[in-house]
Amino acid sequence: MLRCIQCHFDASVLVKADSGGSDRTCSDPDGVIIHNGSMSKHEGKTTPPMIPLPGYVEYPPQAMLARAREFADDMQRRRSVRDFSSRGVPRGIIEECLRAATAAPSGANQQPWRFVAVSDPAIKRRIRAGAEAEEREFYAHRAPEGWLEAIAPLGTNADKPFLETAPWLVAIFIRRFDRRADGSKVKHYYTDESVGLATGLFLAACQRAGLATLTHTPSPMGFLNEILGRPKDMERPFLLLVVGYPADDARVPDIDRHGVSEVTDWK
Numbered sequence: 001m002l003r004c005i006q007c008h009f010d011a012s013v014l015v016k017a018d019s020g021g022s023d024r025t026c027s028d029p030d031g032v033i034i035h036n037g038s039m040s041k042h043e044g045k046t047t048p049p050m051i052p053l054p055g056y057v058e059y060p061p062q063a064m065l066a067r068a069r070e071f072a073d074d075m076q077r078r079r080s081v082r083d084f085s086s087r088g089v090p091r092g093i094i095e096e097c098l099r100a101a102t103a104a105p106s107g108a109n110q111q112p113w114r115f116v117a118v119s120d121p122a123i124k125r126r127i128r129a130g131a132e133a134e135e136r137e138f139y140a141h142r143a144p145e146g147w148l149e150a151i152a153p154l155g156t157n158a159d160k161p162f163l164e165t166a167p168w169l170v171a172i173f174i175r176r177f178d179r180r181a182d183g184s185k186v187k188h189y190y191t192d193e194s195v196g197l198a199t200g201l202f203l204a205a206c207q208r209a210g211l212a213t214l215t216h217t218p219s220p221m222g223f224l225n226e227i228l229g230r231p232k233d234m235e236r237p238f239l240l241l242v243v244g245y246p247a248d249d250a251r252v253p254d255i256d257r258h259g260v261s262e263v264t265d266w267k
């Protein structure tokens with residue numbers, strides 16, 4: 001079966017135009033052209049270019065176990081922090097954590113994540129004002145009773161001083177589509193899954209680096225598009241991450257995590 005190299009649809013069904021050689025343009029089921037891929041012929045079949053797997057490192061099973069355990073121990077120490085120190089964190093560290101995030105797998109390799117890393121105090125102040133305005137509405141009117149019950153053990157309220165105190169806010173956007181030079185759309189697939197995975201890698205990288213984080217979702221988050229100048233039609237705010245050092249007297253809710261055996265079936 002001839003598959004499109006980017007969207008993985010069966011191109012033999014969806015081929016719209018054939019440039020006569022090995023170039024194929026295919027379309028999604030709505031008939032919108034989504035890309036123009038280039039393939040090479042190999043033994044009579046059309047295949048995309050391949051390279052040897054780069055950078056794979058195999059460890060002996062004992063070392064594997066030790067590495068997995070050490071990583072899990074580190075991840076288990078991760079907590080959502082809501083009391084941040086104002087101590088600065090060098091931009092290079094945030095950049096490396098973002099580099100980890102950009103290694104996430106993504107649907108059709110479309111990498112539909114966009115990050116805005118904010119350290120400018122004036123922008124953080126505007127983000128805090130925007131978030132607190134939504135949070136005040138949420139806590140006073142919008143939140144269903146069950147939701148308020150669910151978050152009661154966290155002790156949160158509409159005040160978000162950490163949005164100004166913490167040295168970094170990283171806003172993550174889902175890029176729903178791209179545009180070609182001619183203005184036509186390149187639709188993105190599995191965007192929520194892909195950006196969720198990138199976010200997880202970013203949080204893990206921050207934890208590895210010794211940074212505290214908070215995943216924050218003031219709802220709705222449209223104010224982030226306005227403050228950060230992101231196009232509303234193309235990009236939807238996904239999460240707002242707060243990153244920095246915990247305050248010396250930081251406290252966290254006394255809550256439990258499920259163990260592996262509670263959330264896993266082995267077959």
Ligand SMILES: Cc1cc2nc3c(=O)[nH]c(=O)nc-3n(C[C@H](O)[C@H](O)[C@H](O)COP(=O)(O)O)c2cc1C
Nearest residue numbers: 078079080081082154156214215216217218252255
């Ligand atoms: C999608 C998502 C949204 C969240 N939104 C908020 C939020 O808006 N405010 C907040 O204080 N915590 C928020 N959290 C953090 C959770 O409350 C926290 O992860 C959970 O209570 C477990 O605590 P832990 O992260 O310390 O393990 C969010 C977490 C996730 C995954």
